[in-house]
Amino acid sequence: MKLAPHLHRLGNDIVASYLVDAPEGVTLIDAGMPGHWRDLQEEMTSLGRPLSDIKGLILTHGDSDHIGFAERLRSEYGVPVYVHAADAERARTG
Structure with a gap:
């Protein structure tokens, strides 16, 4: 949904x-x-862009309702994932 x-x-x-x-x-x-x-x-399809156009994913924190498809983007598309060091372990383990 377009917000702005x-x-x-x-x-x-x-x-x-x-x-x-x-x-x-x-x-x-x-x-x-x-x-x-x-x-x-x-x-992404509605924007006419392939998933390969995703250059990065910023996780605001490591809760399960924020990390959803992060690993899939990282492993399948090589998208770098950024998260604060204090939440990195939680984001990795869910």
Whole structure:
């Protein structure tokens, strides 16, 4: 869902992530829940951009409702994932 120029929301009313669409690439803020993967695919398709245009994922913290599809993006598409050091272990282990 487009919120503003270059800013899109994925997920539902309770758990969300945000997509920042810039000419040089897409940055995601949080990765919602694993089931939001389809939302990401649909939003990228609506923008006419492949998943390979995602240049980074910023996790605001390591809670399970924020790390959702992070590992999939990292392992399948090589997207770098950024998280504060204090939350890194929690983000890795869920």
